[in-house]
Amino acid sequence: MERENLECLVALGQERDWARAAERCGVTEERLNQVVHAAEEEYGHAIVVPGQTFQGFTPEGERVLAWANDFCAAFEQLAQCFATSRRRTLVAPLLERRSVSPKRLCGPGPSAHDLALIAQAGLHAPDHGGLHPWRLLEFAGGQRAQLADCFEAEKRRRDPLAPAADLQRAREHALRPPVLLAFIVSPKARTQVPLREQWLSAGAALGNMLNAAHQLGFGAIVLSGERCFDPQLSAELGLQPAESLAGFISLGSVVQAPPARKYASPEDVLSHWQPHGTPAADVPRSPPEADLEIDPIHDDKHNRHH
Known part of the structure; x- marks a missing residue:
């Protein structure tokens, strides 16, 4: 039996009226009668109580109606699963990106x-x-040793008693990444564009670039930390007084995937406005998705990552 015919039976079971069920299915009453008669011939039993008007389903008909309801519900659930999978595939590159x-x-x-x-x-x-x-x-390969000197000097200014291991770690932050970029927020003096909007724009650009690196097959991470707030280091890198050293972007080929972690649920960040003084309304919640991931903290405790 065709799915469309089963849906006609379901509509008749819900409307309990030939005309309304036919209208709901977008067919004529004659066509709906043909569907019922065909089902009766296929099943071998009367499904609908005979009569000029709809008199209800026979016991066998109620059984067929229950099967039709179950089938249509299962088909709808399967269709929703397919649609969800298609939508998730469209944004898969964003969901799969990880800081490395x-x-x-x-x-x-x-x-x-x-x-x-x-x-x-x-x-x-x-x-x-x-x-x-x-x-x-960008810091070219030949400049990394000089940058490492700057990182070590910043560490000494921040912690004059820093052990040799910490100083070496500071140098490695400049030497280890295959490609290293400084990300500098450079706001412009515009009365119509507040500073906070410019920072938001810079953050959005940073996100786009990390996603682009992922799409190109590279791993990436942004590390900040105390050195980004050091005025002397900023001056050595050529920053202007109004600019901010937001962090350093490390890029390269992924030799080892980061460990799996959990993301927060969308419900943790998505809410619905409730006007003051109005009763709370039931809001449909989105179906649960697979657990997502949170990027782990890398390197020493002074680094912030994005």
Whole structure:
């Protein structure tokens, strides 16, 4: 029996009226009668009590109706599962992106062409006024030793008694990543675009670039930490007084996948506005999804990661 015919039986069972059921199914009453008669011939029993008007289902008909209801419900559930899977596939690259510690990265890193594509992705982030209030600073391989000197000096300023292991770790932050970029927030003086909106735009650009790196097959992570607040280091990197060193982006090929972690549930961040003084209304909640992941903390305790 065709699914459409089963749906006609379900409609007749719910409406208990030939005309309303036919209208609901988008068919004529004559066609609905043909569907019922065909089902009766196929089943071998009367399904509907004979009569000029709808008199109800026979006991055998009620049994068939229950089967039809179960089938249609199962089919609808399957269709929803397929639709959910299709939607999830569309955003899979965003759901699969993970921050990858420099310890889990190796060469080769992104090429100059790759970096241009990554930067272009950042330029397509939401940006009120088209200000692109951020910039990237790349550290070439030959400059890493000098950058390591700067990182070590910053660590000494922050902790004059730092042990040799901590100083070496500070140097490794400059030397280890296959490709290293500084992400600098560079707000523009615009009365129509508040500073907080420019920071939001910079953050959106950073997210776009991390996603672009993931799509290109690279691992990436943003590490900040105390050194990003050191005025001397910022000056050595050429930052202007109004600029902020937001963090350092490490990029490379993933040699070891990060460990699995859990994400928060969408319900933890998605709520519905309830006007003051109005009774609470029942709001449908989205179906539970598979557990997501949270990026682990990498390197030493002074690093913040994104």
